[in-house]
Amino acid sequence: MNTNYYIKGFSDACGVPIIGLGLSMFTFGAYLNSSNFNLFQSFLSTFFAFALPGQFVMVETVLSGGNLLNIFFAVLFTNARLFPMTMHIMPTVKNKKIQPWKYFILCHFIAVTAWINYISIYKKINFSSRYQYFFGLAGSLWISSVIFTMLGFIFSSIVSYKLLIILVFFNPMYFLIMTLKNLVTKQLVIIFILSIILTPLLYFLINDWGVMIAGLISGTLVFFIFRKN
C-alpha cells in the first residue's frame, strides 16, 4: 500500500531531522520577534517562503530598508540552490499514476534537510512509492518548521540568547553528518574535498555567488573527470 509510504516518510522525518531543522526554525522565530514581525507574519514566512537562508535574507533586507526589487532578487539568488536539488529529486519520484500538477505541490517541500535525507534512502524504495515517501518526509519537515517558527516567536523571551546561539549550530552539524553519511563513492568524496577548498576562496572573491559557483565547479569537474566510468 502506497499510503504506508506517507507514514514511512513521516516516521523517518521524526527524530533528528525534525529536531535539527526545528531548532534552526525556532531561532528564526525568535529573530522575527526581535525584528518587529508579528506572529501571523512569522507563520506566513515559513508557510509560503520555506527555505531558511532565503527567509533570513528577506528579513535582513527588510530591516536594512531594501526596496522590493532588492528583496526579490536577494531571495532568488540565495535560494537558487533549490533549482538543481529539485531537478535531482523530480526524476526519481515521477511515475505515471501521479498527475503532473501534484509535482508542483511536492516541490514546495524541497529543502536541504529533505534532500539530504531522501538521497540516502530513495534507492531502497520502489519507484511507484517514492512520491508518497518524499511527500511524507518533506511535508512533515515543512509543517514542523512552520510550528517551530511560531514556537520560537512565542517563547523567544524565555530561551536565553546564549542557548539560541548554541542551538543554531546544531543544523549545520547535522547537515555535515548527513553529508558524510552519503559519501559512498570516491567521486562524492572528491566533490566534498573540492567544495571545502573552493568555497572560502570563491567567497572572498565574489561573496554569496562563490558558494553556488564552488559547488558548481566541484560537481562539474568530478563529473567530467569520471565521465567514462
Add this chain to the structure above:
Amino acid sequence: MNENIYIAILLASIATYLCRASGVIFSKKINIHSGFFKWIEYISMGIIISVITKIIFFPEGILIQTSLSSRLTTILFLITIYYLSKKNILLSLISSTIFFSLINY
C-alpha cells in the same frame, strides 16, 4: 512597515517557489540513468557542501558571535565522535552540541 513586511513575504515566496517550480519544469525529460542526472546530483552535492562550509567559515545571524576556532574545533570533534561511535548520528550531534557550548561559555 507592516504592509511592507507582507509584500516582502509575498515576494520572497514567489522567488523561492520560482527556484523550485523551474526545477520541476526543467526536469521533465531527465532520465535517471543518464549522465546529465549524475551531473545534477554532483552539482547538488557540491552546493550543499559549499553551503555548510560557508556557514562554518562565514556565518550570518547570531552565529557570528562565536569564534571561527570554536566552530572548527567543534566540527573536528563532531567528525571524530561520528567515526569513533561507528557512525552514531544522534550521539555525535548531542556530544558536539555540548562541546560547542562548553568551549563558548
